[in-house]
Amino acid sequence: MALTTNVTCPFCSLLCDDLSVRSDHGQLDVSANACRLARQGFASPLPPAEARLKGIPATDGQAVKAAAKLLQKSNKPLIAGLGTDVDGIRAALQLAEKTGAALLHAQERYGAHNLNALQARGGIMTTLAEVKNRADTVVLVGNNVTGDYPRFMERFINNPHSLFTSQNRKLAYLGRPGRRELDECAGHAPVVISGHGIEIADNLALLRARLAQGRPSGGSSTPAAKTRKLDQVAGMIRDAEYGVLVWSPAALPQDHADLVISSIHDLLRDLNTRQRCAGLSLGGSNGGASFQTVATWQTGFPAGIDFRNGCPSATGADTSDADCLLWVSAFSGEPPPALDAPTIILSASRSGAADADVYIPVGIPGVDHPGNLFRTDSIVNMPLKKVRDSALPGAARVIRDIISETEGKPE
Amino acid sequence: MIKLEGGRVYDPVNGLDGKLMDLYIEDGKLVKPAAGKKVRRVIGLNGSIVMAGGIDIHTHIGGGKVSIARLLLAQDHDDNRVASSALTRSGSGSIAPSSFVTGYRYAEMGYTTCFEPAMMPVNARQSHLEMADTPMLDTGAYALLGNDDFLLRLLNSGKEQPLVNDYVAWTIHAARAMGIKVVNPGGISAFKFNQRKLDLDEKNNYYEITPRNVLTALLDALEAIGVPHPLHVHGCNLGVPGNYLTTLETIAAAEGRPLHLTHVQFHSYGAEGDRKFSSAAAQLAEAVNLNRNVSIDVGQIMFGQTVTTSADSMMQHKGHIHAHPKKWVCMDIECDAGCGVVPFRYRDRNFVNALQWCIGLEIFLLVKDPWRIFLTTDHPNGAPFTSYPHLIRLLMDKGFRNDMLTTINKDAADASILSTLDREYSLYEIAIITRAAPARSLGLRNHGHLGTGATADITVYKPDDDAEAMFATPEYVFKRGELCVRNGKVCAIPATSTHVVEPEYDPGIEKPLKSYFDRYMTMSLENFKLSREELESYNQHSLLVHDCKQDLSADDAD
Numbered sequence: 001m002a003l004t005t006n007v008t009c010p011f012c013s014l015l016c017d018d019l020s021v022r023s024d025h026g027q028l029d030v031s032a033n034a035c036r037l038a039r040q041g042f043a044s045p046l047p048p049a050e051a052r053l054k055g056i057p058a059t060d061g062q063a064v065k066a067a068a069k070l071l072q073k074s075n076k077p078l079i080a081g082l083g084t085d086v087d088g089i090r091a092a093l094q095l096a097e098k099t100g101a102a103l104l105h106a107q108e109r110y111g112a113h114n115l116n117a118l119q120a121r122g123g124i125m126t127t128l129a130e131v132k133n134r135a136d137t138v139v140l141v142g143n144n145v146t147g148d149y150p151r152f153m154e155r156f157i158n159n160p161h162s163l164f165t166s167q168n169r170k171l172a173y174l175g176r177p178g179r180r181e182l183d184e185c186a187g188h189a190p191v192v193i194s195g196h197g198i199e200i201a202d203n204l205a206l207l208r209a210r211l212a213q214g215r216p217s218g219g220s221s222t223p224a225a226k227t228r229k230l231d232q233v234a235g236m237i238r239d240a241e242y243g244v245l246v247w248s249p250a251a252l253p254q255d256h257a258d259l260v261i262s263s264i265h266d267l268l269r270d271l272n273t274r275q276r277c278a279g280l281s282l283g284g285s286n287g288g289a290s291f292q293t294v295a296t297w298q299t300g301f302p303a304g305i306d307f308r309n310g311c312p313s314a315t316g317a318d319t320s321d322a323d324c325l326l327w328v329s330a331f332s333g334e335p336p337p338a339l340d341a342p343t344i345i346l347s348a349s350r351s352g353a354a355d356a357d358v359y360i361p362v363g364i365p366g367v368d369h370p371g372n373l374f375r376t377d378s379i380v381n382m383p384l385k386k387v388r389d390s391a392l393p394g395a396a397r398v399i400r401d402i403i404s405e406t407e408g409k410p411e
Numbered sequence: 412m413i414k415l416e417g418g419r420v421y422d423p424v425n426g427l428d429g430k431l432m433d434l435y436i437e438d439g440k441l442v443k444p445a446a447g448k449k450v451r452r453v454i455g456l457n458g459s460i461v462m463a464g465g466i467d468i469h470t471h472i473g474g475g476k477v478s479i480a481r482l483l484l485a486q487d488h489d490d491n492r493v494a495s496s497a498l499t500r501s502g503s504g505s506i507a508p509s510s511f512v513t514g515y516r517y518a519e520m521g522y523t524t525c526f527e528p529a530m531m532p533v534n535a536r537q538s539h540l541e542m543a544d545t546p547m548l549d550t551g552a553y554a555l556l557g558n559d560d561f562l563l564r565l566l567n568s569g570k571e572q573p574l575v576n577d578y579v580a581w582t583i584h585a586a587r588a589m590g591i592k593v594v595n596p597g598g599i600s601a602f603k604f605n606q607r608k609l610d611l612d613e614k615n616n617y618y619e620i621t622p623r624n625v626l627t628a629l630l631d632a633l634e635a636i637g638v639p640h641p642l643h644v645h646g647c648n649l650g651v652p653g654n655y656l657t658t659l660e661t662i663a664a665a666e667g668r669p670l671h672l673t674h675v676q677f678h679s680y681g682a683e684g685d686r687k688f689s690s691a692a693a694q695l696a697e698a699v700n701l702n703r704n705v706s707i708d709v710g711q712i713m714f715g716q717t718v719t720t721s722a723d724s725m726m727q728h729k730g731h732i733h734a735h736p737k738k739w740v741c742m743d744i745e746c747d748a749g750c751g752v753v754p755f756r757y758r759d760r761n762f763v764n765a766l767q768w769c770i771g772l773e774i775f776l777l778v779k780d781p782w783r784i785f786l787t788t789d790h791p792n793g794a795p796f797t798s799y800p801h802l803i804r805l806l807m808d809k810g811f812r813n814d815m816l817t818t819i820n821k822d823a824a825d826a827s828i829l830s831t832l833d834r835e836y837s838l839y840e841i842a843i844i845t846r847a848a849p850a851r852s853l854g855l856r857n858h859g860h861l862g863t864g865a866t867a868d869i870t871v872y873k874p875d876d877d878a879e880a881m882f883a884t885p886e887y888v889f890k891r892g893e894l895c896v897r898n899g900k901v902c903a904i905p906a907t908s909t910h911v912v913e914p915e916y917d918p919g920i921e922k923p924l925k926s927y928f929d930r931y932m933t934m935s936l937e938n939f940k941l942s943r944e945e946l947e948s949y950n951q952h953s954l955l956v957h958d959c960k961q962d963l964s965a966d967d968a969d
């Protein structure tokens with residue numbers, strides 16, 4: 001039984017690295033501080049190391065050849081899912097370039113909300129250690145903002161040690177808190193201004209007006225109770241030494257997410273003319289933050305990249321016309337969306353394998369092989385360890401084998 | 412063995428000033444011809460100009476803020492897309508080009524080694540990953556210190572200097588760095604406490620320390636641990652009219668210790684005249700001429716669209732009002748540092764921008780010792796690196812310079828002494844400021860020169876009266892002996908390395924560090940450190956470890 005400490009958990013973009021993992025004949029046992037997502041992730045069964053062609057067992061070599069052939073035959077290949085680590089993404093970008101493919105990350109529709117705001121006007125952002133040590137006032141914006149980031153409250157809001165702030169940081173919530181969130185932040189007596197859909201953006205605008213003018217204003221239609229809360233939250237923000245607004249694009253009403261995020265940035269730009277306040281977005285799990293970062297440095301484009309003309313472009317991948325899909329899902333192992341085209345799956349689970357033209361099992365980064373991933377703040381990159389005895393290759397290896405095959409070179 | 416026959420060799424380290432001679436390459440090195448060694452290939456140079464490969468001592472090519480810059484410059488990337496070829500990868504961008512394109516463009520100008528000057532230790536993995544994806548070039552980076560709360564706490568609590576020394580050396584290992592840079596010493600931290608400016612002797616709102624304390628501690632540390640490259644300093648008050656006084660005080664604060672002042676053009680402003688903005692290049696150059704412990708790089712600006720990207724979140728936030736287009740990013744980062752990214756267009760008709768252009772050139776022409784001044788545009792802050800050939804022509808060709816001077820804002824041209832400066836850089840001096848001097852400053856014994864045993868990073872230029880054309884399109888570039896650029900086009904992708912130093916330290920420093928990380932940071936000490944093995948796994952980059960505490964005089968270069 002091998003025990004590995006300081007293990008980075010790859011199952012959400014917080015990338016907590018304080019886990020210990022005990023491995024016993026492929027069975028993994030994670031330490032108590034692992035959250036439900038981590039326990040579930042580390043418990044994923046090891047799929048048999050056996051490739052399949054249309055559901056029939058095949059050797060890796062046969063599968064790689066078949067995948068290369070499908071991609072080469074295709075006019076509009078699509079590489080999607082992209083749930084993999086930095087090296088897997090680097091390999092996928094190279095394969096896309098070679099085969100003239102478009103690339104689409106599974107998280108992209110959420111990430112796009114942030115990118116739209118950033119590329120239009122920019123932003124004022126912060127990172128997790130600054131929240132932990134500096135934020136004396138935190139405003140969460142959205143519905144169950146930290147729901148998909150189970151240890152956010154524990155590690156960055158209820159942290160026992162902090163360089164600059166005391167235990168009683170002030171908390172507010174614009175939107176609908178999740179039940180677990182409410183329990184976890186009960187000690188901070190959060191001011192909750194609930195609202196649905198566009199109301200979240202409206203409330204941000206009301207807050208901004210108050211903070212800009214330094215006097216309450218709320219339009220006559222605003223109920224008195226809400227006016228009181230808005231004044232209270234505005235006061236909290238105004239008095240903050242270092243305020244942080246936290247949102248998650250996926251936890252915003254999707255029809256209004258762009259508006260909410262740009263309202264947050266407008267508010268932050270206003271506030272920073274006289275005080276310090278910054279934003280933190282939670283997103284980019286399953287390699288999403290890594291895809292955006294690596295794609296940006298390698299191609300100049302963060303999302304919706306299409307290599308169909310030999311050079312990358314940001315035409316926004318309209319994927320409906322794809323005539324071949326390479327689906328990479330090394331973390332969750334979820335199957336690809338139904339597509340009426342030949343499908344190649346590189347996945348950490350067998351789900352969908354029976355229907356795929358080609359299925360090649362790959363290891364989970366940070367479980368079956370080492371690697372690294374970018375965190376939700378896109379600045380910190382965490383190393384991943386191998387903690388399980390397994391012979392499964394990483395997606396990067398398999399993709400590079402496919403590249404060699406398309407080049408006609410034996411690996 | 413490859414023979415380069417009949418080149419005119421400009422190798423200032425070895426005192427060669429255009430000597431007509433042959434060079435021999437074997438196993439990636441320059442060698443002496445000897446009996447028994449077969450010449451496999453002869454390349455006739457017909458009197459072409461031969462220099463060591465170019466070395467950029469300060470260029471922002473790797474790390475989070477460069478990618479933020481790329482995100483903000485979406486239009487530039489759309490407009491400048493680069494297709495892949497059988498040999499090269501694709502990419503985009505003309506201002507902060509994507510990583511592969513950056514590598515090709517540098518090599519196509521004859522550069523073979525580049526140093527990223529502002530690597531946050533917490534962002535070291537990204538910086539090195541990105542540089543590993545920058546082909547053709549050896550790379551290296553300076554780790555940022557001086558706004559990290561660990562160091563500020565050490566200083567605030569009056570800890571002894573040896574502890575600081577150990578921490579600095581430890582950081583160089585942890586981030587796999589070549590040196591240390593400090594940006595707005597303590598000012599990035601002060602901005603997090605809502606301070607909007609910080610003078611050399613002004614206290615942080617939280618810590619009882621000043622930028623001078625930070626500078627002094629780091630200067631002492633680098634001397635103590637024997638890192639060849641001096642402390643790389645981006646001083647206080649960047650861009651502020653009248654800031655040359657701060658710069659002179661910073662030189663004085665060094666008290667003779669080795670000091671490198673970076674993009675000094677942005678720190679050489681007076682506040683005279685109707686517009687309260689004037690050139691203090693003369694005062695700055697005089698101080699550099701007098702203080703032999705000081706080296707500088709210029710950070711020349713060029714007219715046109717670019718993007719300013721800096722760890723100096725305090726001054727970048729202040730500068731956001733000038734953003735063009737109107738978008739900008741500021742970030743506070745991980746109790747380590749910060750960053751600010753502001754797109755900017757320098758306009759030749761604008762008084763301030765035109766005078767900035769003059770100030771940079773004045774500094775180039777007034778500083779006497781070419782061994783202590785390096786050619787940079789602080790890419791992309793002053794201009795993209797692709798403007799180097801143009802800049803070289805401005806330095807070498809007084810007629811051209813004066814012609815350009817007539818095209819800029821007239822008040823600025825009149826306010827500048829540029830038209831009175833007759834100096835023209837020689838090829839020998841250009842070889843110093845673009846190769847020999849950066850190599851010496853960094854402690855690279857086998858780079859930046861063409862003596863026997865040196866790494867065969869070689870650039871060959873066809874003589875041309877138009878220096879810009881000549882430096883834009885080398886005839887041949889060799890990387891570690893491999894011909895990789897022919898007539899300004901990439902023709903092979905050579906293997907590359909990462910340059911690092913590994914100064915000694917007392918491992919006892921990990922005790923306070925571990926408790927700091929466990930309590931306050933968001934990752935373990937173990938995972939913060941970037942191991943040699945991990946770095947080498949990025950694109951099979953090899954590591955080149957340079958000696959510390961070495962005595963680098965010109966004559967030990969061979």
Ligand code: SF4
Binds near residue numbers: 033034035
């Ligand atoms: S919060 Fe995220 S990174 Fe942390 S243990 Fe849970 S799933 Fe893993």
Ligand SMILES: [Zn+2]
Binds near residue numbers: 471528674
């Ligand atoms: Zn710089």
